[in-house]
Structures are given as structure tokens and as C-alpha cells.
Amino acid sequence: MSPEDVRSFAVRLMDEVWRPFDHTALARFYHPDVVGHHRAQTLALEDIANRLQWDVQNFGDPVYDIQDIVADEDKFAIRFLYSCTLLATAESFHVEVIYFYHLRDGLISAFWLLSSTDFDYKQHPA
Structure with a gap:
């Protein structure tokens, strides 16, 4: 892919997966065998979902x-400021995040995440 195509892919990733929190869209962007890294955690596709x-x-x-x-x-690489409301407490939450992604065959095969706030990436939904 050209750098312009990769940039477009990055924008679509944010618009179709992360902004709507849509785990059903992962197959369009991530290899099934993707490996991610967040501090000491090694992550798989299931962890992202x-x-x-x-x-x-x-x-x-x-x-x-x-x-x-x-x-x-x-x-x-994508750098963004993320803000939201914590539903349990109604408090505002703000963090700066940087992701580094590697692509293979037009899909994400590996990524590294740096965040200004430490968190457990592997938290599971209720």
C-alpha cells in the first residue's frame, strides 16, 4: 500500500473500530494472529475484542x-488525545495515546501501545 493508502486505513480503523467500540469490525483491520504489546502485556485479537x-x-x-x-x-503511528466520561462515577477521563502498527497483507499484524496512563488492557467485559 502507498503511504496515502496506509493513512486512509488508519483513519478508517479509528472511525470503524475505535470510535464506535465495534469489536465486530476487527476482521477488516487485524490479522487473526495479530500480536500486540502494552507495557508488560502481550495481546491477541481476543484481547482487543x-x-x-x-x-x-x-x-x-x-x-x-x-x-x-x-x-x-x-x-x-497514530497519536491521539482520548477523553470520555467514566460511567461508574461520572468523572471525566483524559489520556494521551500513541499506537505503532505494522501491516502485513493490508492488515495489522503487530502493534505497540504507549499511554500516558497505565491500565490493564486485558480487562474483560461483565
């Missing part, structure tokens, strides 16, 4: 403010 399902149950009014996307032919 669980994360999205947990998020939809716990975060209201999510806003992803994309600050930057850097794209190459087989990888991209």
Missing part, C-alpha cells in the same frame, strides 16, 4: 482527537 466490549460498558461520550498520523508503506 474484549477491550472494545469493556470500553463500551465503561466509557461514555468517547472522543478521539487525532493529533498526528505518520504512515509508510507497511506501518503507521
Whole structure:
């Protein structure tokens, strides 16, 4: 893919998966054998699906403010500010996040996540 195609892929990933917390859209963007890394955690596709399902149950009014996307032919990085309301307490929550993605055959094969707030990526929905 060209860098422009990869950038478009990144925007679609945010619009179709992360903004709506849509775990059913994962197959359009992630390899079934994707490997992710968040601090000491190693993540699989199931962990991403669980994360999205947990998020939809716990975060209201999510806003992803994309600050930057850097794209190459087989990888991209995306930096965004995320804010939401914690549904359990009605408190505002804000975090800065950077993802680094590697692509294989037009799908995400590996990723690394850096966040200004530590959290358990593997939290499971109720």
C-alpha cells in the first residue's frame, strides 16, 4: 500500500473500530494472529475484542482527537488525545495515546501501545 493508502486505513480503523467500540469490525483491520504489546502485556485479537466490549460498558461520550498520523508503506503511528466520561462515577477521563502498527497483507499484524496512563488492557467485559 502507498503511504496515502496506509493513512486512509488508519483513519478508517479509528472511525470503524475505535470510535464506535465495534469489536465486530476487527476482521477488516487485524490479522487473526495479530500480536500486540502494552507495557508488560502481550495481546491477541481476543484481547482487543474484549477491550472494545469493556470500553463500551465503561466509557461514555468517547472522543478521539487525532493529533498526528505518520504512515509508510507497511506501518503507521497514530497519536491521539482520548477523553470520555467514566460511567461508574461520572468523572471525566483524559489520556494521551500513541499506537505503532505494522501491516502485513493490508492488515495489522503487530502493534505497540504507549499511554500516558497505565491500565490493564486485558480487562474483560461483565
